[in-house]
Amino acid sequence: MNGMTVQIAGLRKTFGQVQALDGLDLSVAPGEVHGFLGPNGAGKSTALRIILGLLRPDSGTVRVFGADPWRDAVALHRRLAYVPGDVELWPRLTGGEVIDLFLNLRSREAGSSKNRLRRDELIDRFELDPHKKTRTYSKGNRQKVALIAALAADVDLLLLDEPTSGLDPLMEVVFQQIIAETTTEGRSVLLSSHILAQVEALSDRISIIRAGRTVESGSLEELRHMTRTTIEVETQRPLTELAQLPGVHDLHLKPSGGCARTVIEVDADHLDEVMLHLAPLGVRSLTAHPPTLEQLLIRYYGASGESEEPGEEPLGEPSER
C-alpha cells in the first residue's frame, strides 16, 4: 500500500435507509496531519469508526498500516489512539484513573517513568484536575481526559474526531501546540473537524467530505490553487470595467472617503492579466488574500449559488445517528 498510514478507496456504508458513506477516498501519509473536513452528518465519524474496525464497510477498501482494521483491530490499536467527538466515561472513576486505565491497556511499560512524566506533563498543560470523578466533569473536561490518554500514548497514529469540541480557546491553543510537537516526532494525525481555523492551522493536507463522498483532497496550497483570490484595490475612480476581464467574479464597490474601493474575486490562472490591467491605473493600496476554508466550503456546499449541484441546502445533510 505504498507506505500510506491510512489508505481508503471507494468506501461505502449504509445504515438502513441512510447512505452514510458513498465512495469515500482518503489517504494519510506517515508523519502528516491530515485535516478531515466536512459539515455535521457528512460521514466523518462513520469513517473514523470504520478505520477503528468498529464498523464493517459495505464495500471499498480500508488499509491502516497496510492491514485490514476489521480483522486486525487489536494489533492495529497498539499503534493508534482515538479520541471520540462525544466522550462518555465511567462516572465513578476519576479522570486520573481513566487516563491510567487507557495507558495500561495500551502498553505494559505504561508505568515507566518516561510515560508517567508525559502523562503528568499533559495533565498539567491541559489544567485537568485528575482527582475529580468523571461524573462531575464538564464536556470539555471529559474531552481533555480522552485527549490526554491518547496524546500520552506511544503510538504512530492519532485519530481525533472533533477533539476540541467543548474546550475553551486557551485550551484550543494548548492543543494546537501539542499536536505540532507530536508531528515533529513523526506521528500521523487524522483530524476530523468542522472548525476551519483549526484544520487550517494544523493540517499538511486536507480532505473535504460531503454526503459521504470526498469532494476534494490535497494540500492547502493545491486547494487554494483551484480557487479564487480576493483582491481589494483602492483607486481614484471605480473600476467597473474589471468585470469584463476573463476570470473576474463578484465585482462590487465600496465607497470610502474620496477614492473608490473595488473588491473582486479572481481565478488563480487569470491573476496575471488582472494585475497587468491594474498596474497603470494609479493604485493607492491593494490587498489580496487567499481563500479561507470558509470560502472553499461555501463553494463546495453550494451556498454561493454556484454549486455544482443546485437546489441542495447548504450544510443541511441528514444526521447519521
Added chain:
Amino acid sequence: MSAELQTPQKYRGLSAKRLTGTHALLRALIRLDRLRLPLWVLGIGAMSFYVANAVQAIVSDERELVQMASIFADPVGRLMTGPAFGMDEPTFARFYAAGYVLFIYLLTALMSIFTVVRHTRAEEQAGRAELLRANVLGRHASLTAALLLVMLANLLAAGLVLAGALSGGFPLPGSILVAGSGAAVGFFFAAAAAVAAQLTESSRSASALAGGILGASYLIRMVGDLGAPGGTALSWFSPLGWSQQTAPYVEDQWWPLILPLLFGGMGLVLAFALNSRRDLGAGLLPPRAGSARAPAWLSTALGISAHTLLGMLRGWGAALILSGALFGSYAQTMVETAADLPEQFRRVFTGESVMLGFLAYISIFLAILVAAAGVSGVRLLRGEELSGRAELMLSAPLSRTRWLCAHVLVLLTGLSLILILLGLATATAAAMVLEEESGARFRDVALASLHQAPAVLAVLGIVVAAFGWAPRLVGVLGWSLIGYAAFMTNFGRLLELPEILHRFNIFGYLAQYPVEPVEWAPVVLLSGLGVLGIILGLTGWRHRQINRN
C-alpha cells in the same frame, strides 16, 4: 420595567411561578407517552378482566372453590399472594381479591415508578431538562407534570380494574375498594420514585432505589402474611400490605388507605422540598474526590468489567441472601402445617413432605431472581456499548472477545457466588429451626440452590446470544424470560394451563430437588444451552458493528 420586576409584590407570586408551564409540559408528556402509558393502563385493566372471568371458568362448582381457596389460605399460599381474607367462606370475588389482586398492585407500582423516573431524573441526566428549563418553566413544573401524568394513568387504570371486577359480577363496594387500593399503591410509589429521583444522579439508581422499596414491600408482606391468615403486625410495615389489609369483599375497610395517602403525601412534600434545594442535574450527596492514579487491578479488562458490574451484583446478592435466610427460618413452620393441606396445594409442591416442597419452591423462586441479576448485568453491557465506553475500550489494543469474555466471566463468578451463598444462608437458617434431621436438610437445601445453576446459566446464555446477534432485544427477551418463569412457577399449575406453555419455562425443566432426586439430563441440557448461548453471543459480537446512541 426591570425595577418593577424586582418589587416585593412580584415575589409574592413565587410559588405559583415555580409551576409555570406545568400545563404545557403535561400536554407534551401525554403526547410523548401516548403509546407507552396506554399499554400499561390497558395491561393492568386486562389483568383484572381476565382474572375476574377466568376464576369462574377454571373452578366449576362450590366444592372445588372451597378446595382451591384453601391453597391461598395456607402458609405458602399466603407467602405468594397475600393475607387471604375470607377463604373460610370463599366466593369468586374473594378468590379474585385473595389470589390475584396483588399482581395488579405490583404492575401499578411499576408503572408509577418507571413513569416518574422517566420524566424527571432521566430527562435531567440526558440534559433535556436543562433545555426545557431554559424556557419559561417553573422549577417544580417537570416534577408536577410527571406526577399529574402518573396519577391520571393510575385513575384510568383504577377505572378499568373496577370495570373488570364488575364484569365478573362482583359486589360494587369491594370492587371500588380493589380499584381504589390500586390507585393508592400507585400514588405511594409515584411519591417514592419522586423522592428517589431527587436523591440519585442517574435514572438507573433512581429506578433501583424506588424498585428496592417495592421489593422490600413485597418481602415484608411475604413474611408478615406467612405468619397468620389475615397477616401479622409485620404486614402493616409494607405499602403493598396496606392495600391488602382493606380486605375487599370481606371486611371492606377503607381506613388502611389512609396510610399510603399519608406516607405518599409526606413523600411528595419531601420531594418538592428537595427539588427546591438542589441544583439542576445534581443529586443530594456531594461527589467526593478520588485517587488520581488507577490501581493496577483496574487497568485490565477484568478490572473494568468488575467496576461496571460489581455494584449491581452486590445489591442483588445482599437482598437475595437475606431473603434466603428469611425463608429458611420458616422450615419448621412448614413441617407443622403439613398435616392439613389440600390435594391441589401438594400439586404445586410435588411430593409428600410440604417442608421439602417449600424449600424446593424457595430455591427456584430465588434462582429466578439470580437469573434476573444476570439479565440486568447483560443490560449493563449494552449500556456500556451505547454510551460509547465500550467503543473507547475497544479503541485500545483490547479484542472484542476479551472484552465480552471478561464481562461474562465476572457475571458468571458473581452469579455462582450469589447462588452458593444464598443456598448456605437458606440452609443455615433452616437447619437452625428444624427439630429433626437438621444436618441432612442443611445439605439438601444448600444443594437445592446450587442445583438451579444450570437454569441460571441457560438464561444468561440466551441473553448473551441476544447481545451478540440482536442487541436491541436483550432487555425485552431477558425480562420476558424472567417474568414468564416467575409467573409459570407460581401459577402455571394452579391455573391448569396447557402443557405446551410449561415448555417455555426455563425453570420448569430441572427436577424439584430435594423433593425429587436430581435428574442429570436437564442439568446437562440447560448447561449446554447456556454455554452454547455464550459462544454464539461471542461470535455475534465479533461480527456485528458496535452501536452508539
